[in-house]
Amino acid sequence: MRLHRLGITAFGPFGATEEIDFDALCAAGIFLLHGPTGAGKTSVLDAVCYGLYGAVPGARQSPGTSLRSDHAPPDLLTEIRLELTVGGRRLEITRSPAQTRPKKKGDGYTTEKAQSRLREYVPDEGWRALSRSNQEIGEEITQLIGMSRDQFCQVVLLPQGDFARFLRADAEARGKLLGRLFDTRRFAAVEEHLAELRRAAGTQVRAGDERILAIAQRIAQAAGPAASECPLPGIQPGEPGLADAVLEWAATARSSARERLDIAASVLSAAESRQTAARLALDTARELAGLQQRYEETRRRATAVEAGRAGHDQAQERLKRARKADLVAPALELREEADRAHRRADAARDRSRAGLPGDLADAGAEQLTALERRLREELGGLDAARRAERRGAEIDSERTALERQARADDELIRDAESWLAGWETTRNRLHTRIEAAQEAATRAELLAGRLDPARRRLDAARRRDALAARVSDAEERLGAARERALATGEAWLGLRERRLRDIAAELARELADGEACAVCGSPDHPLPARAGDGHVDQAVEDAAEAAHRRAEQARTEAEHALAAERERHAAARAE
Structure with a gap:
């Protein structure tokens, strides 16, 4: 500016x-x-x-x-x-x-x-x-x-009375005055935020130190005797240098443990070599013992065989005779089976002749065979007649169905002739409908191209109406916010005026016998001012000022909201 x-x-x-x-x-x-x-x-x-x-x-x-x-x-x-x-x-x-x-x-x-x-x-x-x-x-x-008027006066135009008070005030009072004039609350908030970050970082550091100590304890348990050679440093969580000390101790413990591991590995290698030699000797001794045991078993079996040789010869003789008897056993069984079959055939023949008529009871096999052939021929003729009868019934059913289909075909021919008689009229009518449908499709395509813009304009009109209501609401809220800002501003200025009228009483409260007055410089205070009824102190004025600032902030937010609603309403109205 x-x-x-x-x-x-x-x-x-x-x-x-x-x-x-x-x-x-x-x-x-x-x-x-x-x-x-x-x-x-x-x-x-x-x-x-x-x-x-x-x-x-x-x-x-x-x-x-x-x-x-x-x-x-x-x-x-x-x-x-x-x-x-x-x-x-x-x-x-x-x-x-x-x-x-x-x-x-x-x-x-x-x-x-x-x-x-x-x-x-x-x-x-x-x-x-x-x-x-x-x-x-x-x-x-x-x-x-x-900037608003209050911000402009605080930042650009320092009030004269506040400047004089600033010159006479101590460091704490100057800080409060500068904080009120320049609104240093954000710096205090930043300081508090940094302190909170410092506390959080300290908590994280202590937690990390505790985890480091826990890991060191686990390393000591895993290292065993190697860890006892170099004890863990006695540093508490949060003390500086904990991580470096633990790393140094861990490196020493690791070196000791590695030396012990190499020694144990060499001892293990020697023990494994001795174990391999002992296992080979054991296998050799076991093999020799097995061979000796098999030799003893073989000698016992040979002695037993010599003792039972006479019984074995007798068993061999009996086996030869049994094999000779086994060769004639099938012929004997076949003869018995043939006798049984002959008796069953005689019984079956007697039963068959019992079922024949009296004149055929004494007939021979040739006569019975000829009679069977003749009966089979008669049965074949009867089967052919039965099949011909069934075929005749099927032909009658087919003929009835064909007659019914013929009558249906005649009716279809008559319907087709009547339909063909009016075909030209029907074709002209359908052609007219096709042309009308094509014209309707063309109009539909044209209207479809105009429908989307119309829908967009309709949506924009609806948004415009809704946004107009929202603009009215925002204007009402802005009016109410301005009224509250004016009311709180007038209340704050009134309280400030009342406090300034009684500022002498506030200064008089700070007077002490023998100390110079901040206004006139005299060490004598014969008639200090007294606060009247309804005196306004600094706290009441600050509360009123804070309320006024909140009202101004609400008014500014309402103005921004109204401007945004107006922009959206103007865009919808233009569309």
Whole structure:
């Protein structure tokens, strides 16, 4: 932001019109406002703040106070005109507070409402009017500067009373004042966050040390006697150098354990060699014992065989006779089987002749065979007649079905002839329907191309209506947030004014006999001020200020939300 020109008319101690050319003052890069008390140095800064935000810093905007100069003539209206460049734009802001002026006709005075005008300089067009609304101008300037009035006063314009208190205060009081002016809560939050990180890191370090010690204990258990040669260092968790000491101890224990392992490996190798030689000797002795046992067993079996040779010869003789008897046994069995078959055949013949008629009881085999052949021929003829009868019945069924199919075919032929008689009419009618369907398909394709844009416009219209309601809700919330911000601001300024009126009582509480007064420097305090009824202390004022800041924050968030809703509504409306 860069100031170019400031015009002050009937404002504060300035009874006439004063012009300040900041471009000329800034030619050297920096300038100083100086002069005796009451010369109007603070009023110049108040005029800049009033031109930007329509209000002056601190308690000078308290209810009941007036920005109009008491030295100005009645017909000269109070006005602040500020020309500046901010955000790459050259603007001119003109503001007039609410004031009384003589009536143009008749006697008496009338109240002139507060007015604001905003113009922008365009190189090709010159000065162009932008707005005459206090609210729109305030929002535009706040967005361009990026700070509210309180933030601007805290960061850019340090209040005069707070600066004097800052010079006289001790380090703790200065810290509190700087924290209130510049809002250092985020730095305190960062400090607390870093402390929390430090505590968390310390906890992690201690946990890691405990895990290192646990691993060292496991190494000591695994190393066994090798670990006893170099005891574990007695360092507690959290002490520096624990990891290095444990690593050094682990390296020593590992070297000892490796030496013991090499010794044990050599001893094991020698023991394995002795075990292999002993196993070979054992196998040889076992093989010799097995051969000796087999030799003894063979001798016992040979003795037993010589003792039973006579019985064996007798058994061999009996075996020869049994084999000779076995050769004639099948012939004897065949003769017995033939006798049994002959008796069964005789019995079967007697039973068969018993079932024959009396005249055939004594017939021979040839007569019975001829009779059987003749009976079989008669049975064959009967079977052929039965099959012919079944075939006749099937032919009758087929003939009936064919007659029924013939009648159905005749009816189908008559239907086809009648259908063919009206075929031309039917074909013309179907052709007409096909052409109509093709025309309908063409129209459907054309309408389908127009349907998607229409649907999008319909969806956009619905979104526009919904967003219009949301914009209205956002405007209502913004109005409520502005009212709360104004109410909390007025309450805070009122409490601040009441505290400033009783600031002498606060200073009097800090007085001590024999110590110099911070205001007049006298060590004598004959009549200290006393707090009146309804005295406001620092805590009450800070609480009111915090409430006002929260209300301002809520108002800013409501403004951003309204701007976003308006953008979405404008996009939907354009679509």
